[in-house]
Amino acid sequence: EKAEIGLIGLGVMGSNLALNIAEKGNRIAVYNRTVDKTRAFYAGAGELQKNIVPTETLSEFVAAIRPPRPLIIMIKAGEPVDQEIEKLRPYLGKGDIIIDAGNANFHDTRRRFQELEGTGLTFIGMGVSGGEEGARHGPSIMVGGTEDSYARVEKVLTSISAKYEDDPCCAWLGPDGAGHFVKTIHNGIEYADMQMIAEIYGILRDGVGLNAAEIAQVFSEWNDGRLNSFLIEITAKVLTAADPETGKAMPDVIVDAAGQKGTGRWSAIEAQQLAVPATVIEAAVAARCLSSMRDERKNAEPMFNKEELEFGIAPGPWLNRDLELALFAAKIAAYAQGFDVMASASQEYDWKLPMPEIARIWRAGCIIRSQFLDEITKAFSDTPDVANLIVTPAFAAMVNECLPSLRRIVAAATSAGLPVPGLASALTYFDAYRQSRGTANLIQAQRDFFGAHGFDRLDGLDIHHGPWGSGAA
Numbered sequence: 001e002k003a004e005i006g007l008i009g010l011g012v013m014g015s016n017l018a019l020n021i022a023e024k025g026n027r028i029a030v031y032n033r034t035v036d037k038t039r040a041f042y043a044g045a046g047e048l049q050k051n052i053v054p055t056e057t058l059s060e061f062v063a064a065i066r067p068p069r070p071l072i073i074m075i076k077a078g079e080p081v082d083q084e085i086e087k088l089r090p091y092l093g094k095g096d097i098i099i100d101a102g103n104a105n106f107h108d109t110r111r112r113f114q115e116l117e118g119t120g121l122t123f124i125g126m127g128v129s130g131g132e133e134g135a136r137h138g139p140s141i142m143v144g145g146t147e148d149s150y151a152r153v154e155k156v157l158t159s160i161s162a163k164y165e166d167d168p169c170c171a172w173l174g175p176d177g178a179g180h181f182v183k184t185i186h187n188g189i190e191y192a193d194m195q196m197i198a199e200i201y202g203i204l205r206d207g208v209g210l211n212a213a214e215i216a217q218v219f220s221e222w223n224d225g226r227l228n229s230f231l232i233e234i235t236a237k238v239l240t241a242a243d244p245e246t247g248k249a250m251p252d253v254i255v256d257a258a259g260q261k262g263t264g265r266w267s268a269i270e271a272q273q274l275a276v277p278a279t280v281i282e283a284a285v286a287a288r289c290l291s292s293m294r295d296e297r298k299n300a301e302p303m304f305n306k307e308e309l310e311f312g313i314a315p316g317p318w319l320n321r322d323l324e325l326a327l328f329a330a331k332i333a334a335y336a337q338g339f340d341v342m343a344s345a346s347q348e349y350d351w352k353l354p355m356p357e358i359a360r361i362w363r364a365g366c367i368i369r370s371q372f373l374d375e376i377t378k379a380f381s382d383t384p385d386v387a388n389l390i391v392t393p394a395f396a397a398m399v400n401e402c403l404p405s406l407r408r409i410v411a412a413a414t415s416a417g418l419p420v421p422g423l424a425s426a427l428t429y430f431d432a433y434r435q436s437r438g439t440a441n442l443i444q445a446q447r448d449f450f451g452a453h454g455f456d457r458l459d460g461l462d463i464h465h466g467p468w469g470s471g472a473a
């Protein structure tokens, strides 16, 4: 019996995804460059072996699948994907669908999609979120490609995706790079969420002097409230865990240098390309970079720590409440910015991204899953063409409620010398966004002075240059 679908790449993500597919009753053919891995995978598949066809060459792999064949590629992103497509092509036939499920840059996905256009083959770029656990038991799946090719794989994909209130967290989001773009922004928002949680942790650890267990307690309480989310939940868990080697709290033995694989950075780069302010995401990416410059930070510490600084808010329920609302307000800014980047990309690339649907498929399976996403789905459904999430009535009300807390916390943290780049960017974003008379009038005057770039006047008079005289260059 032929397989329904194929998968290339039995690494961490691919092997878990393949088991998930087999478990949901879909017959799947698998292939991996290193054959030993395929054998080990099959040997360890237990009773799921009945739905798995292990293959050792690409021709054997392709022949094992019923045409038109959906073929998932889940390997190292970048060059390897292009090489794999080249190797596959001689064996493929009309209507076959190549599905790249890795963390591709959406520009590559657009190129690959275009390269296959007119060849009889089609290409799907599919963002998969949720890490190893998600891949095995239900990821969030963001699909870009033709609607027809999605129709061919919809049944399998919705069978393996996470479910939220019985609805699959899997959707077709638009043509070519739409799925990988949305996955990229998902990761950018994830960076922002994690950075701001770390900043709050820093305030509690260094400003207030709590130990890991005490901080865990605070996060654990928040998980029952408006901040309820996977990331808050695991923050409480990692803070509670003890190091088996030393008995210390686990975070207290871990080096403070955060790794990154690039998708957060891509979010910031695309935001800049599209001229969308995504300051919280940018701050989160920059904070990871600075975290990695550990030797420089060590060198600088004795040079600058001359002031006696104190965190000015007394510990206790009031502070915890302020921190909770501050984090919530800042989270709103990060998501508003992420959705703003997606709205702009949607126009630029003519994708028609379905915003309420995106928030819905992030509701389960992925790393940024949270209760808060329900509010976003609702806000974008109620006001589809709104310029920004924060000016929807529901979010404007939330921002008004939480902004004073964010302001107090950022003020207290900066007065205490505690770095809060994410929270501070969020606060500044709100303050700049709601200011009808900003300060760029001065920049326009400067630009006209040195470069005769011209300006518009508030009174509408048709005069576009200043009386700078001979001093102007």
Ligand code: NDP
Pocket: 008, 009, 010, 011, 012, 013, 014, 032, 033, 034, 037, 074, 075, 076, 077, 079, 080, 083, 084, 101, 102, 103, 104, 128, 129, 130, 131, 132
């Ligand atoms: P792993 O490192 O576990 O596995 C890598 C896989 O890629 C192996 O099957 C490897 O084959 C294959 N591979 C590497 N280079 C080549 C090549 N040149 N030609 C053919 N095959 C190659 O990676 P992951 O499973 O973690 O990641 C796979 C993809 O999923 C990546 O794009 C990643 O960004 C993405 N992703 C990962 C997540 C995670 O949490 N880990 C979450 C979401 C997406 P071989 O055994 O022969 O070396």
